[in-house]
Amino acid sequence: MEQLATKYGGRDVQFVCLYVREPHPGERAFREYQKHTSHDHKVRYAQELVRLKAMNVPVIVDGMDEAVHRALGNLPNLAYVVDKQGRVAYKATWTNAEHIDELLSELTSEGDPGRRLPVTIRDAAVGMAI
Amino acid sequence: MARIGQNHFQRNPPGPLFGLWSARYLDLIKLIKLKLNPMIKATYERFSSVLAPGSEFPNITLTTVEGTTFRTADYRGKKHLVLFTGAIT
Numbered sequence: 001m002e003q004l005a006t007k008y009g010g011r012d013v014q015f016v017c018l019y020v021r022e023p024h025p026g027e028r029a030f031r032e033y034q035k036h037t038s039h040d041h042k043v044r045y046a047q048e049l050v051r052l053k054a055m056n057v058p059v060i061v062d063g064m065d066e067a068v069h070r071a072l073g074n075l076p077n078l079a080y081v082v083d084k085q086g087r088v089a090y091k092a093t094w095t096n097a098e099h100i101d102e103l104l105s106e107l108t109s110e111g112d113p114g115r116r117l118p119v120t121i122r123d124a125a126v127g128m129a130i
Numbered sequence: 131m132a133r134i135g136q137n138h139f140q141r142n143p144p145g146p147l148f149g150l151w152s153a154r155y156l157d158l159i160k161l162i163k164l165k166l167n168p169m170i171k172a173t174y175e176r177f178s179s180v181l182a183p184g185s186e187f188p189n190i191t192l193t194t195v196e197g198t199t200f201r202t203a204d205y206r207g208k209k210h211l212v213l214f215t216g217a218i219t
Protein backbone atom coordinates (compact mmCIF):
# COMPACT_ATOMS: atom_id res chain seq x y z
CA MET A 1 0.00 0.00 0.00
CA GLU A 2 2.95 2.29 0.68
CA GLN A 3 4.14 1.80 -2.90
CA LEU A 4 0.67 2.61 -4.19
CA ALA A 5 0.57 5.75 -2.07
CA THR A 6 3.87 6.83 -3.64
CA LYS A 7 2.61 5.99 -7.12
CA TYR A 8 -0.58 8.01 -6.78
CA GLY A 9 0.94 10.67 -4.53
CA GLY A 10 0.92 13.40 -7.17
CA ARG A 11 -2.60 12.61 -8.32
CA ASP A 12 -5.82 13.39 -6.51
CA VAL A 13 -5.87 10.31 -4.32
CA GLN A 14 -5.61 10.43 -0.54
CA PHE A 15 -4.50 7.34 1.32
CA VAL A 16 -5.27 6.85 4.96
CA CYS A 17 -4.57 4.00 7.34
CA LEU A 18 -6.95 3.32 10.19
CA TYR A 19 -5.17 1.84 13.19
CA VAL A 20 -7.52 -0.64 14.85
CA ARG A 21 -7.35 -3.27 17.58
CA GLU A 22 -4.48 -5.72 17.48
CA PRO A 23 -5.84 -8.94 15.98
CA HIS A 24 -3.10 -11.17 17.38
CA PRO A 25 -1.86 -9.61 20.62
CA GLY A 26 0.69 -11.59 22.60
CA GLU A 27 0.94 -14.40 20.07
CA ARG A 28 4.19 -16.19 19.44
CA ALA A 29 5.67 -13.83 16.88
CA PHE A 30 4.46 -10.71 18.69
CA ARG A 31 4.99 -11.45 22.37
CA GLU A 32 5.91 -7.87 23.20
CA TYR A 33 2.67 -6.47 21.77
CA GLN A 34 -0.21 -6.99 24.16
CA LYS A 35 -3.86 -6.02 24.03
CA HIS A 36 -4.49 -2.27 24.28
CA THR A 37 -5.27 -1.15 27.80
CA SER A 38 -6.00 2.52 27.15
CA HIS A 39 -6.30 4.97 24.29
CA ASP A 40 -2.80 6.31 25.01
CA HIS A 41 -1.49 2.77 24.77
CA LYS A 42 -3.22 2.41 21.41
CA VAL A 43 -1.72 5.68 20.15
CA ARG A 44 1.73 4.49 21.25
CA TYR A 45 1.32 1.28 19.28
CA ALA A 46 0.13 3.25 16.26
CA GLN A 47 3.31 5.35 16.46
CA GLU A 48 5.27 2.12 16.73
CA LEU A 49 3.54 0.85 13.58
CA VAL A 50 4.52 4.01 11.70
CA ARG A 51 8.12 3.53 12.86
CA LEU A 52 8.28 -0.21 12.10
CA LYS A 53 6.81 0.02 8.61
CA ALA A 54 8.28 3.47 7.82
CA MET A 55 4.83 4.64 6.80
CA ASN A 56 4.28 7.93 5.02
CA VAL A 57 0.53 7.46 4.79
CA PRO A 58 -1.34 9.31 7.56
CA VAL A 59 -2.39 6.91 10.28
CA ILE A 60 -5.58 7.66 12.18
CA VAL A 61 -6.25 5.94 15.48
CA ASP A 62 -9.68 4.59 16.25
CA GLY A 63 -11.10 5.00 19.75
CA MET A 64 -11.11 2.25 22.33
CA ASP A 65 -14.76 1.50 21.48
CA GLU A 66 -13.74 0.87 17.84
CA ALA A 67 -16.78 2.84 16.69
CA VAL A 68 -15.39 3.71 13.26
CA HIS A 69 -14.01 0.25 12.68
CA ARG A 70 -17.35 -1.33 13.55
CA ALA A 71 -19.17 1.09 11.26
CA LEU A 72 -16.89 -0.02 8.43
CA GLY A 73 -17.46 -3.71 9.00
CA ASN A 74 -15.07 -4.70 11.81
CA LEU A 75 -12.70 -6.82 9.72
CA PRO A 76 -9.00 -6.64 10.61
CA ASN A 77 -7.65 -5.97 7.11
CA LEU A 78 -10.49 -4.32 5.26
CA ALA A 79 -10.10 -1.73 2.52
CA TYR A 80 -12.38 0.91 1.07
CA VAL A 81 -12.00 3.18 -1.93
CA VAL A 82 -14.27 6.22 -1.84
CA ASP A 83 -14.65 8.32 -4.97
CA LYS A 84 -14.68 12.11 -5.16
CA GLN A 85 -18.45 12.21 -4.78
CA GLY A 86 -18.11 10.49 -1.41
CA ARG A 87 -19.54 7.18 -2.52
CA VAL A 88 -18.06 3.75 -1.89
CA ALA A 89 -16.44 2.63 -5.14
CA TYR A 90 -14.82 -0.52 -3.81
CA LYS A 91 -14.69 -2.51 -0.64
CA ALA A 92 -12.75 -5.61 0.22
CA THR A 93 -12.50 -7.98 3.14
CA TRP A 94 -8.75 -8.19 2.66
CA THR A 95 -6.53 -5.40 1.38
CA ASN A 96 -5.28 -6.28 -2.09
CA ALA A 97 -2.94 -3.65 -3.50
CA GLU A 98 -3.24 -4.96 -7.08
CA HIS A 99 -7.01 -4.60 -7.14
CA ILE A 100 -6.82 -1.12 -5.67
CA ASP A 101 -4.12 -0.13 -8.17
CA GLU A 102 -6.33 -1.30 -11.03
CA LEU A 103 -9.30 0.65 -9.74
CA LEU A 104 -7.32 3.82 -9.02
CA SER A 105 -5.79 3.88 -12.49
CA GLU A 106 -9.33 3.77 -13.83
CA LEU A 107 -10.57 6.45 -11.43
CA THR A 108 -7.70 8.86 -12.05
CA SER A 109 -7.55 8.54 -15.85
CA GLU A 110 -10.38 10.97 -16.52
CA GLY A 111 -10.50 12.42 -20.02
CA ASP A 112 -12.26 15.76 -20.31
CA PRO A 113 -13.33 17.14 -16.91
CA GLY A 114 -17.00 17.36 -17.92
CA ARG A 115 -17.24 13.62 -18.39
CA ARG A 116 -18.59 11.62 -15.49
CA LEU A 117 -16.03 9.31 -13.93
CA PRO A 118 -16.31 5.68 -14.99
CA VAL A 119 -16.79 4.39 -11.48
CA THR A 120 -16.68 0.64 -11.44
CA ILE A 121 -18.69 -0.62 -8.57
CA ARG A 122 -17.64 -4.01 -7.47
CA ASP A 123 -17.52 -5.85 -4.26
CA ALA A 124 -14.37 -7.87 -4.12
CA ALA A 125 -14.72 -10.54 -1.51
CA VAL A 126 -11.16 -11.73 -1.84
CA GLY A 127 -8.55 -13.24 0.39
CA MET A 128 -10.05 -14.62 3.55
CA ALA A 129 -13.42 -15.28 1.94
CA ILE A 130 -15.17 -17.88 4.04
CA MET B 131 23.24 -17.86 14.81
CA ALA B 132 22.81 -20.14 11.82
CA ARG B 133 19.83 -19.46 9.63
CA ILE B 134 17.10 -21.98 10.35
CA GLY B 135 15.46 -22.97 7.09
CA GLN B 136 13.35 -25.77 5.79
CA ASN B 137 16.33 -28.14 5.52
CA HIS B 138 17.21 -27.56 9.14
CA PHE B 139 13.62 -28.30 10.10
CA GLN B 140 13.65 -31.55 8.10
CA ARG B 141 16.97 -32.69 9.61
CA ASN B 142 16.06 -31.77 13.18
CA PRO B 143 12.32 -32.14 13.64
CA PRO B 144 11.28 -30.53 16.93
CA GLY B 145 9.78 -33.48 18.72
CA PRO B 146 8.52 -36.96 17.87
CA LEU B 147 6.64 -38.02 14.72
CA PHE B 148 8.70 -35.72 12.46
CA GLY B 149 7.63 -32.73 14.50
CA LEU B 150 3.95 -33.38 14.07
CA TRP B 151 3.36 -32.06 17.58
CA SER B 152 5.47 -29.02 16.98
CA ALA B 153 3.98 -25.65 17.83
CA ARG B 154 3.79 -24.73 14.17
CA TYR B 155 1.07 -27.28 13.66
CA LEU B 156 -0.94 -25.73 16.44
CA ASP B 157 -1.29 -22.69 14.18
CA LEU B 158 -2.96 -24.89 11.60
CA ILE B 159 -5.46 -26.14 14.15
CA LYS B 160 -6.08 -22.54 15.15
CA LEU B 161 -6.68 -21.57 11.52
CA ILE B 162 -9.20 -24.38 11.09
CA LYS B 163 -10.92 -23.28 14.30
CA LEU B 164 -11.05 -19.72 12.98
CA LYS B 165 -12.58 -20.87 9.72
CA LEU B 166 -15.26 -22.78 11.59
CA ASN B 167 -16.01 -20.00 14.08
CA PRO B 168 -19.63 -18.88 13.57
CA MET B 169 -18.93 -15.44 15.06
CA ILE B 170 -16.22 -14.74 12.49
CA LYS B 171 -18.46 -16.04 9.73
CA ALA B 172 -21.17 -13.66 10.92
CA THR B 173 -18.68 -10.76 10.83
CA TYR B 174 -17.88 -11.51 7.20
CA GLU B 175 -21.57 -11.71 6.36
CA ARG B 176 -22.21 -8.41 8.13
CA PHE B 177 -19.34 -6.78 6.23
CA SER B 178 -21.05 -7.43 2.91
CA SER B 179 -24.22 -5.74 4.18
CA VAL B 180 -22.67 -2.51 5.55
CA LEU B 181 -21.79 0.33 3.16
CA ALA B 182 -22.70 -1.33 -0.11
CA PRO B 183 -20.74 -0.09 -3.14
CA GLY B 184 -22.36 3.09 -4.39
CA SER B 185 -23.67 4.12 -1.00
CA GLU B 186 -22.64 7.27 0.84
CA PHE B 187 -19.44 6.92 2.88
CA PRO B 188 -19.84 8.18 6.47
CA ASN B 189 -17.94 11.23 7.68
CA ILE B 190 -15.03 10.10 9.81
CA THR B 191 -13.21 12.51 12.08
CA LEU B 192 -10.26 11.03 13.95
CA THR B 193 -6.88 12.15 15.22
CA THR B 194 -3.73 11.04 13.44
CA VAL B 195 -0.65 9.82 15.27
CA GLU B 196 0.93 13.24 14.70
CA GLY B 197 -1.94 14.81 16.60
CA THR B 198 -3.66 16.51 13.66
CA THR B 199 -7.33 15.97 12.88
CA PHE B 200 -8.30 13.98 9.81
CA ARG B 201 -11.73 14.50 8.30
CA THR B 202 -12.99 12.47 5.36
CA ALA B 203 -15.40 15.34 4.60
CA ASP B 204 -12.38 17.51 3.67
CA TYR B 205 -11.68 15.31 0.65
CA ARG B 206 -15.20 15.17 -0.74
CA GLY B 207 -15.28 16.67 -4.22
CA LYS B 208 -11.47 16.97 -4.24
CA LYS B 209 -9.80 13.62 -3.89
CA HIS B 210 -10.51 9.94 -4.04
CA LEU B 211 -9.98 8.31 -0.69
CA VAL B 212 -8.34 4.95 -0.04
CA LEU B 213 -8.88 3.67 3.49
CA PHE B 214 -7.26 0.52 4.81
CA THR B 215 -6.77 -0.78 8.31
CA GLY B 216 -3.46 -1.51 9.96
CA ALA B 217 -2.08 -3.14 13.09
CA ILE B 218 1.30 -4.40 14.25
CA THR B 219 0.35 -8.00 14.96
